[in-house]
Structure formats: structure tokens, C-alpha cells
Amino acid sequence: MGQTASQLGEHTSLVVLPLFAVLTLDASAGELGVLRAVGQAPILLLALFAGAWVDRWRTRTTMVLTDAGRALALGAAALAGLCGLLGLPGLLALAFTVGALSVFFDVAYQASLVRLVERDQLVRGNSLLEGSRSAAQIGGPALGGALVSLLSAPIATASSALFFALSFLSIRRIRRDESLPERRPAHAPRVWRRIHEGLRFVAGAPALRTVCLASAAFQFSFAAMMTVYLLFLPRELHLSGTVVGLALAAPGPGALLGSLLAARLPGRFGYGLVLVCAAALGDGVFLCVPALHGSSAVTVAVLLVAGFVFGTGSQLVNVTVMAVRQAVTPDGMQGRAAATITFVGMGLTALGSLLGGLLAEQWGLRTGLLVTAAGMMLSPVVMAVSPLARLGRELPTAPSPVLGRRLGKR
Incomplete structure (x- = not known):
């Protein structure tokens, strides 16, 4: 449930933020391209660091923290939008923040299944996870577009924050023990070495x-x-x-x-x-x-x-x-x-x-x-x-x- 809610929030925001720029801020095509690029940049900039981080921390902790961060960032942006205080620079910062946190969440959830299920259940577990992500890919963009059209871009942004909050609450309830894959020595290898x-x-x-x-x-x-x-x-x-x-x-x-x-x-x-x-x-x-x-x-x-x-x-x-x-x-x-x-x-x-x-x-x-x-x-x-x-x-x-x-x- 948590992963589904998180994916809904992510795919909803992928539609809502560009529509916010176009409909509310009257962004040009070039500005919209920059916004999309800024949101995708964390994949190149942070993916390797995210992998090094996840291998030293519990995936549940990483997913909970990133969900909380995305919920707070989008909630603050929605409030600023309703007050007319969110401009394009703020939207660019929001896109990068959400993109960066999504990189960490995605790497953690891919690694989490191995620590939670037996080896012979990997295909079935991945099938269920990817099925929920597919449902989010169908419903997220449609929901985001509908909310922007029927209500407003700031309220649609708030809906994305709500999905991440639901994911945060759901993943926090996971009670199955998850041991760290390796002990962290006093002098752990540098991040570049781990990468x-x-x-x-x-x-x-x-x-x-x-x-x-x-x-x-x-x-x-x-x-x-x-x-x-x-x-x-x-x-x-x-x-x-x-x-x-x-x-x-x-x-x-x-x-x-x-x-x-x-x-x-x-x-x-x-x-x-x-x-x-x-x-x-x-x-x-x-x-x-x-x-x-x-x-x-x-x-x-x-x-x-x-x-x-x-x-x-x-x-x-x-x-x-x-x-x-x-x-x-x-x-x-x-x-x-x-x-x-x-x-x-x-x-x-x-x-x-x-x-x-x-x-x-x-x-x-x-x-x-x-x-x-x-x-x-x-x-x-x-x-x-x-x-x-x-x-x-x-x-x-x-x-x-x-x-x-x-x-x-x-």
C-alpha cells in the first residue's frame, strides 16, 4: 500500500508540476523544458550516492524519510501557491527536491524486497510491486490532470503531498525485522570507494x-x-x-x-x-x-x-x-x-x-x-x-x- 501511494504521488506530481508552470506561472516552452530537466537531473547526480547510502541503512528508514520530505516539500509549495508566493525559481527548487528524494526512495524500495522476502518469492513480489506501479502510472497522470482542470494547480499539488503522507504512514507500520546488510565499522570506506x-x-x-x-x-x-x-x-x-x-x-x-x-x-x-x-x-x-x-x-x-x-x-x-x-x-x-x-x-x-x-x-x-x-x-x-x-x-x-x-x- 505504501509503495502504491508513493508511486501515485510521484506520477501525479510529474503532471501537476509542469501544469502548474504552464497554467499558473505562464511558463514558456523553454522554461518548461528546464523544469523537466531539473526534475530529472538527480538521476545522474545522485543515483550512485543513493546506492551507497541504501546499502548502509535500513530501506524502511530511507523510504519513510523520503516520503516525509516529499510530503512536506509539496505541502509547502501548495500553500505558497495558494498564497500566490510560488514563482518559477521556487518551482524549480521543488522539482529538484522531489526528484532527488524520489531517487533515494526508488533505490531503497528496489533493495527492500530482498531483505523482506525469501529468495523463491522474488518474482512474485516484484510482480506485485510492479503491478501497483503500473496502476499508478495509469491513474496518477489522469488524476493530476483532472485535479488541475477541475480545481487548481496548488490544490493538485496538495493531493500529491497527501499521497506521500499516506505512504509515509503505511511504510512506518511495517513490523518485519530488517537487518542491515553489513555492519558499519568505525572507519567505514569513503563514499567514492563504495560507489x-x-x-x-x-x-x-x-x-x-x-x-x-x-x-x-x-x-x-x-x-x-x-x-x-x-x-x-x-x-x-x-x-x-x-x-x-x-x-x-x-x-x-x-x-x-x-x-x-x-x-x-x-x-x-x-x-x-x-x-x-x-x-x-x-x-x-x-x-x-x-x-x-x-x-x-x-x-x-x-x-x-x-x-x-x-x-x-x-x-x-x-x-x-x-x-x-x-x-x-x-x-x-x-x-x-x-x-x-x-x-x-x-x-x-x-x-x-x-x-x-x-x-x-x-x-x-x-x-x-x-x-x-x-x-x-x-x-x-x-x-x-x-x-x-x-x-x-x-x-x-x-x-x-x-x-x-x-x-x-x-
Whole structure:
């Protein structure tokens, strides 16, 4: 419940804060771009530090503190907005603060499951967590937009604060003991050394190294594709705002299905086969979109089906990859492994978005969409030629010299 409320608050705020800037502060397109960039900057700036922090503290403590911080920050911003005291500089500071706290929360919740459930329950646990996140991805933006439209941006901001407060209260009630993954000696290693240990661990584990490369390839190409896609729908297909919204929301229900399938398919067909097939199907479905013309019912149906299939495949990959990562990572390295993969995987998204815009301008929307959609296929190709593709029906064990040889053997 706590994670669901937190995800609702996060996804609601991702819509509310930009709308606050546009509707209340009359921000320009450039100012809105800066606001979004400031909110995303903590991923690059703080993800590795968050991993080093989480591996030395109880995840429950980290999640409670970050929820409280986000609730207080958004609550104060809502009050300032109602009083007409919140300007763009304050909104930028708010976006960075919420983004920074979200980085710490996300790393902690990814590491928490390993400390709370048995190893054979990882896939089921991740399936439930990712299912709740998918529901938040569907309901959060819709709720945020509705609250801004029906009430006001400051009140919508207050609603995000309320979700984080609910998450804070819920996670505080967790009574299951969570031991620290490692003792903190009097002379603990410096944070840079701990970050280096995390980077070296991920780089040295064949399965995790592949996850990093596949994630980076996907996130870079997906960012480029979405930049073109958001222009392609209204300008090339001449779709209304309502239909565009439906197309963008279509991956949400698919993600719910993907979360459910992730609890069953890997154990039946093998983790490697499921990863490669789900990634190829989910990413490849967008290759058909550039062939669409006009705003007919067939076009809309294809877009909805494509979004649904993409959401299903992507979430199936997300849950399965998370279970593999958690299984091959020792408890004392969970936070740093998650943070390193986030840092590498998400680090190129800004460049991907810039590339998408450049391709749309130079080559046109249809060609740009085809090229960027084809680029997304790099991710399943990377997995198909890696040790990940050879994983069977059982999760691998925590890394050791034996595991390294087994995963690396052809």
C-alpha cells in the first residue's frame, strides 16, 4: 500500500508540476523544458550516492524519510501557491527536491524486497510491486490532470503531498525485522570507494553488465522515439488531443498484464527466453506505426494495440530483470547495483531526446519514427547474444567465481 501511494504521488506530481508552470506561472516552452530537466537531473547526480547510502541503512528508514520530505516539500509549495508566493525559481527548487528524494526512495524500495522476502518469492513480489506501479502510472497522470482542470494547480499539488503522507504512514507500520546488510565499522570506506565498488561489481558480473547495456540501448532509443512519436500523432496522423491521450495511456493496462505474466512465464519457459521474446515483441511493435496514415478507426485501433503490447512486453522485461538482478546481487550490494544500473540505463535519455528532435527536423517525422523504433531493437539483440539469454527456469544464485564462470560459459 505504501509503495502504491508513493508511486501515485510521484506520477501525479510529474503532471501537476509542469501544469502548474504552464497554467499558473505562464511558463514558456523553454522554461518548461528546464523544469523537466531539473526534475530529472538527480538521476545522474545522485543515483550512485543513493546506492551507497541504501546499502548502509535500513530501506524502511530511507523510504519513510523520503516520503516525509516529499510530503512536506509539496505541502509547502501548495500553500505558497495558494498564497500566490510560488514563482518559477521556487518551482524549480521543488522539482529538484522531489526528484532527488524520489531517487533515494526508488533505490531503497528496489533493495527492500530482498531483505523482506525469501529468495523463491522474488518474482512474485516484484510482480506485485510492479503491478501497483503500473496502476499508478495509469491513474496518477489522469488524476493530476483532472485535479488541475477541475480545481487548481496548488490544490493538485496538495493531493500529491497527501499521497506521500499516506505512504509515509503505511511504510512506518511495517513490523518485519530488517537487518542491515553489513555492519558499519568505525572507519567505514569513503563514499567514492563504495560507489567504485558498486560500479566494479556490476561491470564484473556478466548478467548485470548485460542488463546495463540493454537498458542503456533501450532508454536512449526510447527517448528518441518518444520525442518523434509525440509530434507524429497530432501532426502526421492529425489525431485530436483526446485520442493522443488514449494512445499514450495504452501501455498502462498492458503493464498490468505484464506484471501478472511475469509471475508465471519465467518459471515455465525460462528467464532467458522470456526476456528476449518479451523485449523483441514489446519494442518491435512500434515498427508498424510509421506505416499508419490518417485518423481512421483502424489507425486508432492499431495505436492502442501497439501501446498495449509495448506495455505488456516492457513490464514483463522489467519484472524479470529485477528478479534476476536481485538474485545475483549480495544483500550488501543491492542498493549500489540498482543505482548503477539506473545511472547507466537512464544516463543517455537526454541525448536520446535531442537526437529524436534532430531526426524529426532533418529526416521528417515518419522516417525519424522508423529509425528510432528500429533503434529500440538493439536492446533485445544485446540480450539475445549475452549470458542472459541462456538463463533457465531457476534464478541464478548470488555472484561467485563459480557463477561468473557459469554465466559466462557458451
